[in-house]
Amino acid sequence: MNPPRKSKYYDPEIETMDREQLEDLQLKRLKWQVRRCYENAGFYRERFDKIGLKPDDIKSLDDVLKIPPVHKKEMREEQINYPPFGRYAVAPQRDWEELHPSSGTTGVPVNTIWTRRDVENITQWTARMMWSFGTRPGDIVQNGFAYGLWVAGLSVHYAAKAIGCFILPIGASLTDRQVDYFMNPGATVLTATPSFALYIAERMKERGISPDDIPLRIGTFGGEGGTGDPLTRKRIESRLGIDAYDIYGLAEIGPTCAAECEAKAGLHWAEDHILVEIINPQTMKKCKPGEVGILVQTHLTKEATPLLRYWTNDNATLTTEKCACGRTHARSVGGILGRADDLIIYKGENFYPLQVEKVVKSFSELSDEFVIRLTTNPKTGMDVVTVVAEYTVGAANTSEFKKKLQKALRDDLIVTPEVELVEFGTLQRTTFKAKRIEDKRDKAKAS
């Protein structure tokens, strides 16, 4: 079903569908999904029965607010109580095709499953996303997302295949080989986490290869906060000589369910497959357009392990204003603005690692790597937050510079963290998701 190469859209009917029609489709699918969850999954039936909610009570898209949100913790508990997959699997086991658990960075991995139909849908919506930022048949796609259990690697692979690309399935490893492939056979599209892309660019520079020496044209970077941030985007773009686009997904919902189009005007959601809400965590009501809240997602078409109102803990905004590209699907402008989980509370003020990242990356004297170290002052028992950053080759580790950095951090975070500067190359590089918080607090004292 590939569109002509020149076509702006991969699936014009769906991508430019008017909002009213799109919302009708969403409601039809929502009703179908709620009913099958209630009828086939003990996990959902119990939750509905507890508050006296019936599938027939969902009559409009706003009625979705009646359904209690699902938290990751609850999925984990469900899995422990009903091993190995919990009772939120709705499709029968004979229809299961792939297992994709979460990474387990915040505890026991949560299992999610794809049926054949789910694989087909994910392939199509990912192909649509990749097309929207310029991937075309004949492109050489260097897939630097991890293959295997992680959702992004395989979905990009399937999608690139569907579009008709030549795929280099290298995965999130072999940094030098990544650079080799830029030259020969000459990748034109790169997919990776932003931190890995910057690491590859660092290697490329060390080897004396300029962006002008390679045919790489575009790339999409996700899996951690990143390309939505203008400075990270600028660095990836200038160091690799490409246009960089943000992409978003998560294991529980699915990979690549939102990506930027060529207009770079925020993440477009695959709204025909996923119902997106932005919820104020205090009032539990819907936020107004443009207001920051928690991203909550509902599977409209997922067969195997559908989630009704998954509480992602990611902060974002939403707008349904038509994009310059002509697509009607809602967008989160500025991408994901931070994870509620990562919120650091220090001396009564709250801040996110992404804010620290922005400040660190605004200094050319510093590399892209940094760590936020949390420790306990042994005398006072109070938390200490230290930002550890690397000075680049040639830059001086002076007390004046330290003060300048500290001031810039205070301006953004309101509190003043400690600052430690280390030599370039000291901090660990990653090919997967960068780990920005190092919690070394004395838990006994802290409590």
Ligand SMILES: [Zn+2]
């Ligand atoms: Zn657009």
